[in-house]
Amino acid sequence: DEDSNKYFRDSENLTDVMTNNYPSFNVEKIYLDAYQQKSTANGARYPDAKRAVNRRIEEGNLIMNYMGHGGELGLAHERVLQLEDVKEWENYNKLPLIMTATCEFSRFDDPQRTSLGEKIFFKPDGGAIGLLSTTRLVFAGSNFRLTKDFIKDNLFEKENGDHKTLGEILKDGKNQYNQRNEDAGNALKFALIGDPALTLAYPQENIQTTKVTDHNESQKDTLGALGKYTVHGEVVNDNGQLLKDFNGIVHPTIFDKPVELTTLGNDQGSFRKKFESLQNVIFKGRASIENGKFKFTFVTPKDIAYQKDFGKISYYGDNGKIDANGASDVVIGGTAEDPIQDDQPPEVDVYMNDTTFNFGGTTGEEPLLIAKVYDENGLNIVSGSIGHEPSLLMNDGEPILLNDAYEAGLDNYKKGTIKYQLKDLPEGRHRAKVKVWDVVNNSGKGFTEFIVANSNKLVIDKLLNYPNPFQDQTKFKFEHNWEGQSLNAKIEIVNPNGTHVRTLNRSVSSENNEITWSGRNRNHNKLKGGIYIYRLTLTTDGGKVARKSNKLVILK
Structure with a gap:
């Protein structure tokens, strides 16, 4: 921070806006000053915070918001985000909206340099779906107020039943900001890098908890340690009506109470400050949604915090066509009235x-x-x-x-x-x-x-067939080092006299690499019993080839 904790305070205010107004969305805090700072030959660095930012991008999130110092080449003096990080992102199907209240991060009119914001947007195999970002020098106080205007009443609110497009969010947020006679010049330096007609991938419907019961089916309002509970819920529309035709899967996540953490005051101009973070997950699962309703069972871990206070049940669900989210508060703490007993290892x-x-x-x-x-x-x-x-x-x-x-x-x-x-x-x-x-x-x-094995070289391992010996049918099975890629497989079978009797051709991958054979020759006649040699040839689309042989036995 190094600015008397201003960016810390601004970020805390923004997260309060989120948690108080939009509890269906979960907030993860990554404050640099809450991590250990490392001294290097090139200056101070936050390697753990850097990893946390990149992990969150790759795991997926709807919005990443940054408050602090930055420039055309990256975020923070400690280089928490640079081009080398962006190049490693593999988030092609998990593109966030990135908001940066920092100087010049997405300057797009410098002929001598392409900003990191531009490189993120144009990254062909990942990056961001768009950026609400800055093109010139901006000021922290005005940045905070404009970012708050983007978030509150615009990013997550619906208008006539629909969420706003990115262009509408930019327009309405700036108008809201300017109506207070704020620094209009600062607002002009915020631009949208992206499609103004695009709407973010907000869940369309809502999920709510209807009741929590224990193993005796008695209704409960508190989750105690080592208690077995069942949570019941339903998918509803904006008017609270049950969606009886919604059939799919819900992903519930139960958070224990927020934990209290402290920044470390790593730099001159920063000082230690406590903050809360909702981060301790006690259960994460999946449950079937049938006719809009669902239920799931779990046992509360022994390692919860035992003081009683509100935790959170967070939901995300989909039916293959539309999705839904929601959240409910739940009291967590103490020990269950009838705790489970268990001395067996997982x-x-x-x-x-x-x-x-x-x-x-x-x-x-x-x-x-x-x-x-x-x-x-x-x-x-x-x-x-x-x-x-x-x-x-x-x-x-x-x-x-x-x-x-x-x-x-x-x-x-x-x-x-x-x-x-x-x-x-x-x-x-x-x-x-x-x-x-x-x-x-x-x-x-x-x-x-x-x-x-080096993936520049195609390697076959553990080539076998089963059953072996066999009479009517066998399956060829093998492993290779080109995970996630389709390969061409050819199996040539030779009889005891060295005569070629059958060739099998298939397209295979690391997830589907079994080839079935009926023990018949190219004319579909049953082969005689005996020992046969088979050779597997794998070929990539790029022309790399690997071969391996083994023996099989056909019973008379």
Whole structure:
């Protein structure tokens, strides 16, 4: 901040506007001064805050709002956002609106330089759907008031039943600002980089809680630790009418009470200040919506904060055509009247890319880690639950927290899936250990090993067929290191005399790499029993080729 906490105070005021007026949307705070500052040869840096910003962009959000210093090349003196970060974004289907109350971030009329705001907007494989941003030197006080006008009464309000377009938000926000005889010159320096006729991807309908019951089906108003509860809800329109034809899936997230954090006063001109953050998730799951209604069951973790106060149930749902969101307050705290008892650890199975992965298999440099988890009472994913958070240990390095990577199963809180994208792994053998805790704090572990092959070279691993031996049908199965890409597969089968008897051609991927064969030749006649050789040839669209052979046995 370095400006007597002005940007901190302005950001707190804006989040108050959001939480008080638009509770259906969740606010995540990333305050640089709340992170440890590191000294480098190039000046002070906030590496953890930088990672938090990039993580939030890649995981997806509707709006990213920045208050503070900046320029054409990036945000903050500590370079929390630069071109090198934007180049790494992989958010093609998760484009936010970026708002920057900072100097010149999106200056578009400098022939000698393309601003970072422009580069974000024109990024072909990600970036932003648009920017409400600045083109010249601007002033902090006026920036705050104009940003508040954009947010309140414009960004989230409906007009005649519809949300406003980006052009209308810019126009109405500036008019609202100018009606107070504010600094009109400052407002002129804010511009829309994007389509003025575009409306953001707001959920169209609403979701609300109707009741909360315990395991005895008694209605409850408080979620106590280790209690088993069922939340009932429904999808409604703006008039509160049940949408009986809405069938789909709801994604509920239950937050414990806001936690109190403190900025660190890292720089001269900044000082320590307390603030609240809604960040401790105690449950995240999925439930079926049928005829507009739904319910889901979960067990409140032991690691909640025990003082009683309001937490939040946040909802997002969709039916494949339209979506909905909503939120409800709920009291969380204390211990349940009849707490569950559990001394059994969770079960954890770890895979790479898909659940057909075999221990020691081959991947590319950026495999997707998948952990399937089961526990009779569900998983503990409370953030800040020191020592009890789900984590990944790669090659005995530093633990990577997986709280945000977990989601409970559909209509089943007892099982769930962790998905975590690994990046830039070096070639060679790697070890992945996943450790989780259930809601009672019993721990369980899962482990796998895999070999990273350079994706510049196509590699086949673990080629086999099953059953083997077989009589009527077998399936060829293999692994390769080109995750997420379609390949051409050719299997050539040769009899004991060396004569070619059959060729199978298929298009395959890492998710669909099984090829079935009936044991018949090219004329569809049944082959004689014996040992046969088969050779797999994989080819990429770019012409890379890999080959591998194995044996199979046909029974008489």
